[in-house]
Structure formats: structure tokens, C-alpha cells
Amino acid sequence: MDYQTLSRDIVADVGGAENITSFTNCMTRLRVDVVDQGLVDIEAIKKHEGVLGVIPGEQLQIVVGPGHAQRLRDSFALISGVDPSAEVELDVNELADEQKAKIKSHHTTSVHAVFRH
Numbered sequence: 740m741d742y743q744t745l746s747r748d749i750v751a752d753v754g755g756a757e758n759i760t761s762f763t764n765c766m767t768r769l770r771v772d773v774v775d776q777g778l779v780d781i782e783a784i785k786k787h788e789g790v791l792g793v794i795p796g797e798q799l800q801i802v803v804g805p806g807h808a809q810r811l812r813d814s815f816a817l818i819s820g821v822d823p824s825a826e827v828e829l830d831v832n833e834l835a836d837e838q839k840a841k842i843k844s845h846h847t848t849s850v851h852a853v854f855r856h
Contacts (some may be wrong), residue, residue: 777854
């Protein structure tokens with residue numbers, strides 16, 4: 740994967756470096772915060788070689804797969820001139836436990852009480 744070319748293309752597709760407020764990465768994704776989401780061309784980002792998917796939202800997530808996200812982040816920092824945020828460390832088990840706790844907190848009816856151990 741050509742990280743410099745991909746970084747240049749992504750910077751252009753998110754509306755330029757001036758539209759980037761911050762960015763970071765996790766194990767499989769480059770996560771970019773932008774000023775104006777209207778300037779982001781998601782379809783163009785999806786077409787770049789090496790991009791496995793794009794998840795739009797408050798934080799644009801560009802999926803590049805394990806082993807590529809950190810390298811892309813490093814190149815993206817050089818190309819964009821924007822100082823990256825800290826790398827996001829995700830603990831999948833902790834995330835799953837939090838999600839289960841949220842779901843269980845909604846199970847408060849008398850029917851739910853009957854089935855509790």
C-alpha cells in the first residue's frame with residue numbers, strides 16, 4: 740500500500756487539511772474529525788486502493804485493516820501537516836462488558852425480574 744499517495748488522496752477528499760481538526764487511529768482505522776462534513780467525499784474515499792470501507796459520522800472512520808492504520812496515520816500526519824491525536828487503544832472485552840451492562844440496565848420490568856437468577 741502506498742501510504743503517501745493514499746494520505747494525499749484522503750486529505751483532498753475530506754476537504755483539505757484546513758477541514759481536519761484532528762485525527763488518530765485504532766487497530767484497523769484512520770479516524771478523522773472534520774470541521775465541515777459537507778466537504779467530505781465519502782464515495783471518493785471508498786474507491787481508493789487500500790480502503791476497505793468508510794464509516795461516516797461525527798468522526799469519519801476509514802477502514803484500512805490491521806497493520807495499515809498506524810502507518811497510514813504516520814503518513815497522514817506528514818502529508819496533512821496536522822498534529823495527530825493519541826492512538827486509540829480499544830479493549831474489546833471492556834467494550835463488550837459496557838454494552839452488556841447498558842442492555843441489562845433496560846431490563847427492569849416485572850417480567851424480567853421473574854427470569855433473573
